Amino acid sequence: MKLLRYFIAILMTGAATVSVAQDTVDVDALIRQAEKAAYYAGDDGRSDARMMIVDSQGRKQLRQFTILRKDVDDNGDQKMMVFFSRPTDVKDTVFRVEKHAAVNQDDDRWLYLPALDLVKRISAGDKRTSFVGSHFFYEDVSGRAVSQDNFTLVDETAQRYILKALPKAPDSVEFAYYVVEIDKATSLPVLINFYRADDTNYRRVESVKVEEVQGYPTVLRSKVSDLVSGGYTLMEFRGSQYNIGLPDDVFSERSLRSPPVQWIK
Structure with missing residues (x-):
């Protein structure tokens, strides 16, 4: 579903219009539509996810969890919860996100560790570090702020728009730039290469399988690859649903220790 669409696409912000093949493309509108398609399908949503982590030696680890998401504003603030169920070493771990659309406001992220009964705040400086041992970053899961990059349309094919993104605060990230490809038919970012x-x-983030769910193009399988070590993480989504009427209290701090069972079973 669109919840983790950053496992498959990084949120983007607008730039100026450019001319490609004599056709004027409004990059700002293009980016906003891609953001909407990737992160804001419906008013809310849920999905069951399975993650397979493969290291450079071919060793595998599995993770299973449920994702809940609710939009506060369309293309704006958003709430997210990730409830882990398997394996036993991560069971009952919960990742909570309050995503902010404001230019100068960092997203709020917390990780509940049941073995320690500890709620750990994920600092802004740790947002691009490994999410529960996978090749996804915390920022991949919650989404990169739309205001953090400048975009230029560098190419266009019959099926895709290809854009180059430069971070506005290069000292805060490990990449110099990335190139994102947006599918024209679905408006979904389907391939991102980091340089x-x-x-x-x-590093590469890609959509492996996309299908329509309730009228929304939905990523059902995504992959993040470490192109240096050869390791990768594959994510599969099942039972994706939209507009299910999630109440606000599902996303409260209380749900870290007392999960909303009716919404995650």
């Missing part, structure tokens, strides 16, 4: 300053392509 270092020497143009080394070291």
Whole structure:
């Protein structure tokens, strides 16, 4: 579903219009539509997810969890909860996010660790570190702020728009730039390649399988690859639903220790 669409696409912000093949493309409108398609399908949603982590030696780890998401504003603030159920070493772990659309406001992220009965706040400086041992980052899960990058349309094919993104605060991220490809038919970002300053392509986020669910193009399988080590994480989504009427209290701090069972079973 669109909840983790950053496992498959990084949120983008507008830039100026450019001309490609004599057709004027409004990059700002293009980016906003991609953001809407990737992160704001319906008013809320849920999905069951399975994650397979494969390291550089081919060793595998599995994770299973349920994702709940509710929009506060369309293309704006958003709430998210991720409830882990398997394996036993991560069971009952909960990831909570309050996503903010404001330019100068960082998203709020917390991780509940049941073994310690501890709620750990994820600092802004840790947003691009590993999410529960996978190749996804915390920021991949909750979404990169739409205001943090400048975009330029660099190419266009019959099926895709191709844009280059430069971070406005380069010291806050590990990449120099990334190139994102947006599918024209669905408006979904379907491929993102990250580069270092020497143009080394070291990381990739891609949509592997997309289908329509309740009228919304939905990513059912996504993959993040470490192109240096050869490791990768594959994410599969099942039972995706939209507009299910999630109440606000599902996303409260109380749900960290007392999960809303009726919504995650």
